[in-house]
Structures are given as C-alpha cells and as structure tokens.
Amino acid sequence: MRAHSLYLLSRTASVSSPASPCRCFHRMGSLKMNIPIVDFAAFSINKKRVSNRKLPALSKQLETAFTEVGFVILKNTGISHATVTRVLEVSKEFFLKSKEQKGPFRRSSFPESENHGWVSLETESLNPPRPGDLKEAYNITSLQSDIRWPPDPFKDIHTSFFWQCKDLGLRVLRVMAHSLDLDPEVFLHTHGQIGSNKNATTLRSLYYPSVKCEEAKEGQLRCGEHSDYGSITLLFQGSEGLQVLSRSGEFIDAPCIPGAVLVNIADLMQRWTSDRFVSMRHRVLLPTAGDDRTRQSLAFFVHPDDEALISCCDGSDKYPPVTAGAYLKERFSKSYGKT
Ligand SMILES: O=C(O)CCC(=O)C(=O)O
Numbered sequence: 001m002r003a004h005s006l007y008l009l010s011r012t013a014s015v016s017s018p019a020s021p022c023r024c025f026h027r028m029g030s031l032k033m034n035i036p037i038v039d040f041a042a043f044s045i046n047k048k049r050v051s052n053r054k055l056p057a058l059s060k061q062l063e064t065a066f067t068e069v070g071f072v073i074l075k076n077t078g079i080s081h082a083t084v085t086r087v088l089e090v091s092k093e094f095f096l097k098s099k100e101q102k103g104p105f106r107r108s109s110f111p112e113s114e115n116h117g118w119v120s121l122e123t124e125s126l127n128p129p130r131p132g133d134l135k136e137a138y139n140i141t142s143l144q145s146d147i148r149w150p151p152d153p154f155k156d157i158h159t160s161f162f163w164q165c166k167d168l169g170l171r172v173l174r175v176m177a178h179s180l181d182l183d184p185e186v187f188l189h190t191h192g193q194i195g196s197n198k199n200a201t202t203l204r205s206l207y208y209p210s211v212k213c214e215e216a217k218e219g220q221l222r223c224g225e226h227s228d229y230g231s232i233t234l235l236f237q238g239s240e241g242l243q244v245l246s247r248s249g250e251f252i253d254a255p256c257i258p259g260a261v262l263v264n265i266a267d268l269m270q271r272w273t274s275d276r277f278v279s280m281r282h283r284v285l286l287p288t289a290g291d292d293r294t295r296q297s298l299a300f301f302v303h304p305d306d307e308a309l310i311s312c313c314d315g316s317d318k319y320p321p322v323t324a325g326a327y328l329k330e331r332f333s334k335s336y337g338k339t
C-alpha cells in the first residue's frame with residue numbers, strides 16, 4: 001500500500017489557510033477508523049499453555065483485519081493497562097531530563113547496536129520530504145548485559161515490558177501463520193533471536209512534547225506519514241492522536257482503547273505475504289491550536305532475525321528475496337538521512 005502524494009493530505013484533515021499563522025491540521029468531526037476488535041484471551045500471555053481450539057476462529061478474524069485494514073485491536077492480551085501506564089511514567093521521567101543528561105544515551109552512541117538509544121526532537125523524519133518529526137524517542141534494541149541504561153528503574157521496567165511484548169508478538173505471529181495456511185512455527189523460526197544483537201526488534205518509547213502549532217515549520221508533524229518496516233508492530237497509545245490511512249485513501253483517527261493493543265502489519269510482512277496482508281501508512285498530527293497536551297505511546301517493532309531471508313510465502317516471485325537486516329538498513333538510511 002504505497003501512496004505517492006508528497007504529504008498525503010486527507011479529506012479528514014485540512015491545512016490552515018496561508019493567512020493564518022497556525023500550521024496545525026484541523027481535525028474535522030469525530031469519525032473513527034473502523035478497526036476490528038478481537039478478543040485474544042485464548043492466546044493471552046498469561047496462559048502458559050494455549051489451546052488450539054480457538055485457533056481457526058481467531059486466525060480468520062486476524063486474516064480479515066490484516067487483509068482489509070492492516071490493523072487490528074486486541075483485547076485481553078495479558079499485558080495490563082497498569083503495566084503500560086507504569087512504562088509510560090518511567091519513560092516520561094527520562095524525557096523530562098535536560099539535553100545534557102540525555103546526551104550520553106543518544107542513538108548512534110551505542111556502536112554495538114546501531115538503532116539503540118535516545119532520538120532527540122526533529123532528528124527523524126518518518127516522511128522524509130517533511131521537516132523532522134516533533135517527537136523524542138528512546139529505542140531499546142539491545143538487551144546485552146553491557147549496554148548503558150538511564151537511572152533506575154528505567155532498565156527493569158522497560159526490559160520486563162520488552163519480554164512481555166516479545167511473548168505477545170510471537171503469539172500473534174503464530175496465529176497469523178495459521179491464517180496463511182503456513183507451518184505454525186514458520187514465523188517463530190525466523191524470529192528466534194529477538195532481544196539479541198542479531199535481531200532488530202525494538203521497543204520504542206515515544207514522547208511528543210507540547211507544541212505551539214504556530215511555531216512549527218511548514219509541513220511539520222508530530223510523526224510523518226509512514227508505514228513500519230518490519231513484520232508487525234504492537235502499539236500502546238497513551239492517548240488519541242494516531243491516524244491511519246484507509247483503503248479508500250483517507251487518514252482517519254484510530255481509536256485509543258485503554259488496555260487494548262493496536263497491532264499492524266509492517267512492510268516486510270506485506271512483502272512476505274505477496275501483498276495479502278497490507279502495511280498501511282499512519283501518522284500523528286500536530287495538536288489543534290490551544291491544545292498544549294503532551295502525548296506518549298509505546299511501539300514494539302517486531303523484526304525477523306537479521307539473517308532471515310524473506311521471500312514470498314506463496315512461492316511467487318512478486319518480490320525478490322531480501323534479508324531482513326539489509327532491508328532495514330536501507331529504510332533507516334532514508335528516515336535518518338537528514339541528520
Ligand atoms: O505514536 C504513535 O501512536 C505512532 C508512532 C509510530 O507510528 C511509529 O513510531 O512508527
């Protein structure tokens with residue numbers, strides 16, 4: 001699902017007139033994207049053993065969501081709202097520190113893990129023609145014992161959340177394999193090294209500071225239009241603000257349901273499934289004028305192991321085989337190209 005217009009303005013949002021100093025997009029109405037809500041209790045991470053009885057129905061629901069919308073909302077995953085709130089709270093303590101305190105954790109200061117670390121405001125453009133995104137992020141890609149961490153309890157809280165997300169991500173992938181009539185283990189084998197330096201899976205804590213939209217640059221957003229790069233993404237939103245591109249080409253507000261997890265297909269998975277599962281673009285607009293609230297979210301980007309060779313699972317040659325590591329390197333070079 002690639003859309004080609006420069007900034008992808010949508011009918012649900014309009015840019016303020018040139019005469020106005022305010023550069024916000026203004027949301028019109030309260031239409032919400034119709035994303036299927038699926039009860040994942042049968043595969044909850046709290047269940048040591050899962051019964052396959054519910055697998056056919058569940059895999060059908062995921063198949064419908066991922067072929068038609070590219071997104072699904074999972075309830076009863078076993079990751080509690082309280083856990084998410086605590087991770088957001090501890091992350092925020094870090095983001096509120098001074099630049100000097102955050103500097104030593106900057107992305108690119110961890111030679112053993114290229115994507116790991118703090119991303120400062122306007123450093124990344126997820127839609128490269130736009131100015132840098134008005135967000136900060138902390139990427140946790142490496143859990144090696146010698147990696148430096150911000151002060152306690154950052155490490156423990158984020159590490160424990162990382163493992164919960166890994167568990168949930170692998171359970172979702174198992175159900176997806178069933179949806180695609182593949183060996184149930186196929187995605188598990190290709191995602192065997194999550195948490196090691198041989199796999200790029202990343203827990204990213206995002207912080208969108210308060211913005212005065214009249215001070216933003218022309219075309220600048222909190223998070224530019226993009227699709228994710230890996231296999232699937234688990235997204236935990238602290239508050240509303242995400243918009244998702246519909247199949248009819250409009251950006252529509254995604255619901256934010258406390259305790260639920262938004263899961264989307266990412267680009268490598270779309271390629272892997274020969275476009276059967278769709279990786280849809282999404283974005284976070286600037287707040288409307290006078291809204292000085294900050295926003296937070298947690299994204300868990302699930303990636304195959306760097307060495308995993310991704311070729312179309314239907315046996316077609318729609319896309320040439322590519323290793324997950326090489327593909328990701330190419331994508332990062334574009335989104336961080338302007339630094
Ligand atoms: O903050 C959000 O809700 C979305 C962030 C996102 O899409 C991303 O970082 O890839």
Ligand SMILES: [Fe+2]
Pocket residue numbers: 226227228282
């Ligand atoms: Fe994203």
